[in-house]
Amino acid sequence: MKILNIILAAFRALRRNKMRSFLTMLGIIIGVAAVITMLAIGQGAEYSVKQQIASLGTNVLIIFPGSQQQSGIRVGAGSMTTLTEDDAQAISTDCPAVAYVSPGTFAGGQVIAGNLNWATQIQGVGVDYIQIRDWIVQYGSFFSDQDIKGATKVCVLGKTVADNLFPDSDPVGQNIRIRNVPFKVIGVLTRKGQNAMGQDQDDVILAPYTTVQNRLSHFPYIRQILVSATSSKSIETAQKQITELLRMRHKIARFEGDDFTIRNQSDLANAATATSQILTILLASIASVSLLVGGIGIMNIMLVSVTERTREIGIRMSVGARGRDILTQFLIEALVLSLLGGIIGILFGVAGSKLISSFAEWPTFITAFSILLSFGFSILVGLFFGFYPARKAALLNPIDALRYE
Amino acid sequence: METNNSSHLSGDVSSSKVNSVLSGETKNVNGKLIEIEKLFRTYLLGEVEVHALRGVSIEVSKGEFVAIMGASGSGKSTFMNILGCLDKPTKGNYKLDNIDVGNLSRDELALIRNKKIGFVFQGFNLLSRTTAMENVELPLFYSTVSNKERKEKSIEALKKVGLEERIYHYPNQLSGGQQQRVAIARALVNDPSIVLADEPTGNLDSRTSVEVMEIFQKLNEQGITIILVTHEPDIAAFAKRHVVFKDGRIKSDKINSNTKNASEVIKTIPSIDEEDEE
Numbered sequence: 001m002k003i004l005n006i007i008l009a010a011f012r013a014l015r016r017n018k019m020r021s022f023l024t025m026l027g028i029i030i031g032v033a034a035v036i037t038m039l040a041i042g043q044g045a046e047y048s049v050k051q052q053i054a055s056l057g058t059n060v061l062i063i064f065p066g067s068q069q070q071s072g073i074r075v076g077a078g079s080m081t082t083l084t085e086d087d088a089q090a091i092s093t094d095c096p097a098v099a100y101v102s103p104g105t106f107a108g109g110q111v112i113a114g115n116l117n118w119a120t121q122i123q124g125v126g127v128d129y130i131q132i133r134d135w136i137v138q139y140g141s142f143f144s145d146q147d148i149k150g151a152t153k154v155c156v157l158g159k160t161v162a163d164n165l166f167p168d169s170d171p172v173g174q175n176i177r178i179r180n181v182p183f184k185v186i187g188v189l190t191r192k193g194q195n196a197m198g199q200d201q202d203d204v205i206l207a208p209y210t211t212v213q214n215r216l217s218h219f220p221y222i223r224q225i226l227v228s229a230t231s232s233k234s235i236e237t238a239q240k241q242i243t244e245l246l247r248m249r250h251k252i253a254r255f256e257g258d259d260f261t262i263r264n265q266s267d268l269a270n271a272a273t274a275t276s277q278i279l280t281i282l283l284a285s286i287a288s289v290s291l292l293v294g295g296i297g298i299m300n301i302m303l304v305s306v307t308e309r310t311r312e313i314g315i316r317m318s319v320g321a322r323g324r325d326i327l328t329q330f331l332i333e334a335l336v337l338s339l340l341g342g343i344i345g346i347l348f349g350v351a352g353s354k355l356i357s358s359f360a361e362w363p364t365f366i367t368a369f370s371i372l373l374s375f376g377f378s379i380l381v382g383l384f385f386g387f388y389p390a391r392k393a394a395l396l397n398p399i400d401a402l403r404y405e
Numbered sequence: 406m407e408t409n410n411s412s413h414l415s416g417d418v419s420s421s422k423v424n425s426v427l428s429g430e431t432k433n434v435n436g437k438l439i440e441i442e443k444l445f446r447t448y449l450l451g452e453v454e455v456h457a458l459r460g461v462s463i464e465v466s467k468g469e470f471v472a473i474m475g476a477s478g479s480g481k482s483t484f485m486n487i488l489g490c491l492d493k494p495t496k497g498n499y500k501l502d503n504i505d506v507g508n509l510s511r512d513e514l515a516l517i518r519n520k521k522i523g524f525v526f527q528g529f530n531l532l533s534r535t536t537a538m539e540n541v542e543l544p545l546f547y548s549t550v551s552n553k554e555r556k557e558k559s560i561e562a563l564k565k566v567g568l569e570e571r572i573y574h575y576p577n578q579l580s581g582g583q584q585q586r587v588a589i590a591r592a593l594v595n596d597p598s599i600v601l602a603d604e605p606t607g608n609l610d611s612r613t614s615v616e617v618m619e620i621f622q623k624l625n626e627q628g629i630t631i632i633l634v635t636h637e638p639d640i641a642a643f644a645k646r647h648v649v650f651k652d653g654r655i656k657s658d659k660i661n662s663n664t665k666n667a668s669e670v671i672k673t674i675p676s677i678d679e680e681d682e683e
């Protein structure tokens with residue numbers, strides 16, 4: 001019960017100096033709010049990168065025609081013609097580590113449905129495409145091998161396209177015109193959201209690649225082959241098997257470079273995750289500096305107040321306060337300041353993160369970890385920076401403290 | 406004045422003894438509250454030694470009302486601070502209520518200050534921006550009393566000094582005399598066995614001084630031992646015993662056979678308002 005008294009004394013002392021208490025707290029408030037917000041931004045970035053990677057489909061490999069230098073610039077425009085439908089077929093039959101294969105091509109174009117029109121990208125893909133992309137047809141169905149072989153004019157709409165062309169009606173079974181070629185809508189895909197570049201992945205129309213080649217792009221080659229490995233462990237094996245197969249099929253001599261490029265999505269994903277983790281750590285450490293500065297602020301104020309309140313300490317000692325009572329009181333004062341500052345800082349940090357996500361359209365992600373971290377950190381700051389001034393106060397001699405001018 | 410033979414009691418004083426004394430178990434055999442023997446206090450100012458006390462010996466019994474006088478710099482405050490366990494002597498024995506204070510730790514001294522001593526300072530020494538009530542409560546914060554008891558005791562102490570109307574006033578909203586009465590209430594609140602006052606009327610006008618002395622006299626009538634320092638013979642006249650310091654020693658120690666009654670003296674002093682009317 002004595003400790004309760006001392007806590008009460010600490011609160012009274014803080015109340016006596018409202019302005020000073022508030023200013024001291026402000027340092028901690030800003031520090032904690034900054035840490036929370038920065039962690040939320042960083043973890044939001046990490047989270048959305050992970051989401052986007054998942055939305056790409058799992059275990060995905062993309063094969064492009066043409067070689068790629070280490071810098072990532074594709075060279076040799078003529079080599080854009082090196083991938084064929086047969087290559088895709090061969091990969092699916094000859095590479096055991098490969099689960100699904102989809103040749104791909106694309107065309108841009110204006111799409112008209114009734115009196116509405118929409119400019120979008122038309123992806124020519126194979127039947128396996130939605131398996132590779134982990135995509136689901138929400139309404140209707142996907143096209144079949146028959147559609148590919150016959151190059152029938154059917155298509156499946158991405159959610160954005162469906163919403164824009166058919167705001168009030170069911171698109172399935174309707175006809176649309178893509179670059180004046182009539183297509184029948186046979187399905188609508190589920191929403192996938194943005195990709196890693198911030199593009200809307202649902203702003204797309206999927207059609208048999210044969211149809212796109214013949215009717216829209218008039219480009220008889222394959223622009224890419226999308227492949228998924230049988231599991232995340234077999235990605236490298238799949239990559240090796242595809243490389244060997246394509247080199248053999250393209251009759252590339254041993255010392256020559258590939259005339260195609262395989263991009264491993266999980267490599268990209270790992271790099272992106274690592275980058276966003278570094279971002280999180282960087283942001284959090286910058287924010288921690290401000291928390292540290294807040295802590296030094298507490299120490300500064302507590303030191304000033306020990307000096308300023310020397311007589312008060314003397315008076316308290318003269319009526320029976322022990323050194324450790326004084327120590328406890330000053331520590332509690334510092335702790336209360338940092339705790340209260342921490343709590344308010346957390347509130348501000350959470351509010352700030354929400355504001356940022358709604359205004360900057362940047363996803364933020366507040367974890368229990370970041371709250372515990374900044375809360376724990378502010379307690380530590382209070383204890384650490386409060387201890388020295390508190391001890392200084394506790395070691396004063398009663399009579400010296402009383403005589404202090 | 407020689408100390409009686411009590412040296413066999415000194416020496417082994419543990420905190421258990423402090424506790425037993427505080428809980429009132431120990432019987433004070435000879436009725437002496439304070440026994441001081443050859444007390445020295447030397448300050449070191451750089452290389453220079455200042456001998457503030459040079460062998461003070463004194464005994465004070467329970468219920469006494471002592472006025473300490475003497476020229477400025479004669480060591481009165483130094484002596485009072487040692488009596489109040491705020492300072493330690495360089496040499497000599499000090500027994501308070503049979504406890505050898507010289508052997509106590511800092512914490513034990515704090516306990517003694519809390520339970521046995523009420524100190525009243527010349528400059529009041531109230532916490533600023535803190536109500537009279539909260540100032541008076543202060544000693545109880547450092548002892549084990551319930552919240553309710555703390556409030557009751559504080560109000561009771563404020564009543565004793567006639568300030569029950571002012572409990573929520575801040576020091577800067579009180580006159581000097583009222584502030585000193587708050588300080589006296591604070592000294593009283595933990596039922597000390599002794600009240601020490603170093604020039605309690607030093608900052609007060611003569612009428613207010615007598616009012617403060619009236620409070621001390623009433624407390625003394627209730628059995629509280631009072632030792633106060635004063636420069637003014639008029640103030641000392643209210644005490645029952647006069648001790649005069651000179652150069653760190655006791656020059657004289659006499660019973661005041663002509664103790665004045667403060668309540669009566671007040672009636673003879675016109676208040677300022679009445680003076681204006683004349």
Ligand SMILES: Nc1ncnc2c1ncn2[C@@H]1O[C@H](COP(=O)(O)OP(=O)(O)OP(=O)(O)O)[C@@H](O)[C@H]1O
Pocket residue numbers: 448449450455456457475476477478479480481482483484
């Ligand atoms: N902290 C200190 N350091 C050094 N010397 C001191 C200290 N306190 C008091 N002294 C010296 O000790 C002597 C006694 O001082 P003390 O304050 O006890 O006198 P006093 O009798 O109370 O005087 P006054 O009536 O003016 O209050 C003085 O010479 C003073 O200078």
Ligand SMILES: [Mg+2]
Pocket residue numbers: 481482483603
């Ligand atoms: Mg003095």
